[in-house]
Amino acid sequence: MHTLWGGDIVPALKKLKDRGRPVAGCFPLYPPQELLHSMGISPVVLWGLGGGSNKLVLADERVQNFVCAVGRRLSQLVLWDAGKSLDALFAYNACDTLRNLPEVLEAGVAEQGGSISRFFLHVPAISMQRPETKSYFTRNIKQCISELEALVTIPYSTESFLQSASIYNEWRAIGRELDIASGKGNLPFEQLVRFALEAAFLPVEESLAAGKALLGDADGNLAPKNAVPVILSGIMPPPPAFLKVMEEAGLFVCGNDLAPLWRTWARSPKLADAAEFYADFYSNHFPCSTLLPTADRRPAALLELARQRGAKAIVFIGEKFCEYEYFEFPYLEKFFKNQGIAALLLEFGLDDLSNVAQHATRIEAFAETLAQ
Numbered sequence: 001m002h003t004l005w006g007g008d009i010v011p012a013l014k015k016l017k018d019r020g021r022p023v024a025g026c027f028p029l030y031p032p033q034e035l036l037h038s039m040g041i042s043p044v045v046l047w048g049l050g051g052g053s054n055k056l057v058l059a060d061e062r063v064q065n066f067v068c069a070v071g072r073r074l075s076q077l078v079l080w081d082a083g084k085s086l087d088a089l090f091a092y093n094a095c096d097t098l099r100n101l102p103e104v105l106e107a108g109v110a111e112q113g114g115s116i117s118r119f120f121l122h123v124p125a126i127s128m129q130r131p132e133t134k135s136y137f138t139r140n141i142k143q144c145i146s147e148l149e150a151l152v153t154i155p156y157s158t159e160s161f162l163q164s165a166s167i168y169n170e171w172r173a174i175g176r177e178l179d180i181a182s183g184k185g186n187l188p189f190e191q192l193v194r195f196a197l198e199a200a201f202l203p204v205e206e207s208l209a210a211g212k213a214l215l216g217d218a219d220g221n222l223a224p225k226n227a228v229p230v231i232l233s234g235i236m237p238p239p240p241a242f243l244k245v246m247e248e249a250g251l252f253v254c255g256n257d258l259a260p261l262w263r264t265w266a267r268s269p270k271l272a273d274a275a276e277f278y279a280d281f282y283s284n285h286f287p288c289s290t291l292l293p294t295a296d297r298r299p300a301a302l303l304e305l306a307r308q309r310g311a312k313a314i315v316f317i318g319e320k321f322c323e324y325e326y327f328e329f330p331y332l333e334k335f336f337k338n339q340g341i342a343a344l345l346l347e348f349g350l351d352d353l354s355n356v357a358q359h360a361t362r363i364e365a366f367a368e369t370l371a372q
């Protein structure tokens with residue numbers, strides 16, 4: 001079974017496929033969804049999988065077992081039905097794990113008698129403030145659009161793109177409001193995570209409506225008295241059972257720097273044609289370890305978030321084998337401790353049950369220290 005935080009996602013994929021639009025499985029986290037949407041493609045961000053079966057037989061035949069769970073699980077999802085759930089793969093450059101994954105998966109699907117189209121966008125790893133870098137990126141976007149036009153019948157138009165970009169920007173704005181509501185204790189954090197992860201497998205219009213409904217219901221007063229407010233940071237949220245352990249230990253999630261949550265919806269880029277929009281999107285994104293040009297801004301942005309939300313501590317949810325996150329952890333841990341904010345690093349891998357059992361004692365000890 002392919003799961004998303006415990007829920008089966010195959011029916012959601014099938015529902016998307018039944019809409020009659022080509023479905024593109026995208027990775028890593030921040031693909032140009034507006035562009036795909038405007039050209040009649042349903043983008044599915046292949047992130048947040050797991051919590052179910054750990055049998056990754058097809059993925060393990062092609063991807064080494066020292067690769068992160070994110071890469072291994074998305075590989076299994078693409079390969080399990082010889083690519084029948086997906087019409088295309090869309091990737092942009094990030095870490096070494098993902099570097100050749102599109103080609104590996106395309107070949108894996110073909111070996112099983114299926115076929116899948118493959119698209120790639122190269123995002124410069126240096127600042128787009130340099131004119132030559134920006135014009136290189138503009139050429140890449142144009143090239144990408146002309147390749148996509150071979151897959152679909154709807155050609156690119158700036159008008160359609162602006163409509164799609166407005167919907168996604170509205171979705172991001174709702175995400176921000178929900179996030180702030182959750183940080184104030186008006187919405188359970190678990191519900192916020194579920195909303196963010198499920199959005200990847202829903203048409204954006206449905207996810208937007210779901211977000212508005214959730215916001216309408218967000219009026220609880222759930223922050224427990226005397227709980228210690230903490231920020232959660234990481235590529236992936238921890239499993240639901242771990243959130244329970246945190247709550248029982250007396251910690252309250254007042255904010256997050258999780259890639260599919262706050263990092264995704266913290267900023268809505270200015271509306272413009274695709275090339276301008278994505279130059280702004282990738283350059284001025286909320287800092288993420290997978291977007292190299294944003295790295296220098298990361299400590300200050302995280303500190304500001306922690307201060308705005310009144311956090312007393314930060315818990316880093318490390319993704320096992322994620323080189324990007326691990327390069328930054330030692331520096332960030334020291335940085336926060338120097339600012340008087342306690343920091344704890346935990347590592348999560350493929351096996352959710354073991355992860356929770358392994359970290360329960362550490363989180364309880366951390367909570368006791370903070371309470372003192």
Ligand code: SF4
Pocket residue numbers: 028068069070071094095096097098235290319321322323324325
């Ligand atoms: S978790 Fe880290 S190593 Fe894995 S795909 Fe994401 S950025 Fe790459």
